Amino acid sequence: MPGRSIVARWKAPAAALIGAGLCAGMETAEAQDIAERFADGVCYARTYSADHLAEHPGQKVARIWFTADPDMRPDGYAAVLKFAFTLRDGRFYQSFAYCRADGFCGTEGDGGRIQLTGRGQNLRMSIVDYLIVEGDDFSPDLMQSDDRVFLLYPGPASACG
Template sequence: MMMSRKIAAGSAAIVGALIATASAHADEPRMLKELSPDGGGACFSRVYDASHLKAHPHQKVARIFFYHGPDPVSRPSEDPTDGLGTAGYNGFMATTVRGASKPEWVGGWCNVSGETGEKAAIHCGMECDRTMAELSLDAKGRLKVDAFDRDIYLDIGAEDELGTAEYERQALGTDDNGFLLERRPAADCKAEFARIAPANPALGDPLRIRLKPDQPFCFGRDYSAEHLASHPEQVTQTIRVFRGAAQVASFAAQGKAGDWPNGADLVVAMTTRKGDAKATQTYSCQGEADQWRCVAIVATGVASCDLSEKEIYLRRGANGTMMLANPKESLPLTDLCQAGGDTKSDDKVFRLEAMPQSACSQ
């Protein structure tokens, strides 16, 4: 189950959060001298006071920030291309509506579409040929934001899909356009975008930093009888996720350290409360956004079904733990060729602790 990055901010349950991915590809943002004469990040913003909002009842936006420069939202990720921009985006808009606790945001590509110079027209586009905004600078250097659609944070065709009432509730107001923003220090925009998804210091470095390509690791959990009694739908009794000497040697022979964790193999071993023998499965991983997407593989020459959709996801947890998500039947609880559909038990998300390598010996 894969979901492409939705630029609008939102919340999700823990499984969805572990699965959601962010596309970060390696195009440096193109800086426009009209917005950034010195080539650095450019910030424009406006925060509306209560009297303005009272006089404009059809305006939902209470705070609006535009940033021109490298991605101000993404955190250090598992993707080896992290830090090189978000698909070449060089324009980012964050708005907070009345009563909201944090902004929603969009990103896109901004380019001069008219005559160059201080008053040049700048078009900012998004995926699917959508317009993020039309920008221009006035004589005082303020940024005029036009063509800012009411459904900029909604999917295409949302009005028909949601119906009139729900669309009006989710869309921006009829007066949410024609904003005039003052130039501000770049730090102001970075602080505003940081409100979208505040960094959690307890998470520490991403897995690709914590786990080294030339070193084995072992994470796992042994569930107590008390825990299993309180989770009657959980089948898993013990679980291990590890790279041993064989997996380290395989990456040394075939992988590239600069691409880590892409191409890293790992093993999942489990026992169940049913008393079955230990089951193991090997997976091949790729870094995607802030997680590892690991696809089940089989030994060469072994007859099997197509395991390309049998996936698990790994993400760093708080205080040195590792989170494993099993959104579908992708763990060796049963024969992966026989299982199908979503996991219907409590065996969906595991918080795993670091263990000595001896605990993961095969």
């Protein structure tokens, strides 16, 4: 069904572009929510248990976190976030996400795009197209594994790092 996959592939980006166009030039509730969520040094993090990882053998990420970087606020972004993840094998990767008012974030060094959305007190992070982050080497593309969506929980700043 090649025709179906082509249509499906283009529907989501088209909807995203339409939504972005509707929000262009105005402060949206989502943008305010993202900025407010990261106020006061809050950290959104998740560490996966050995049991969870055993049940999800295709998942590479063992720990992930996001926090605001108050020293970096370039014009035109709702928030600049520092994020990091550790793979099962212990390799550590850290980068920055430059988040627009529509909830989409580009990662430093053309490492891919993610989307952040609130889920009650929690934060949902979804990979949009790919996510490759530089560390001692380059991370695997998390879009090519069972690491496309993360639900992160709020905690103190000390939970990030």
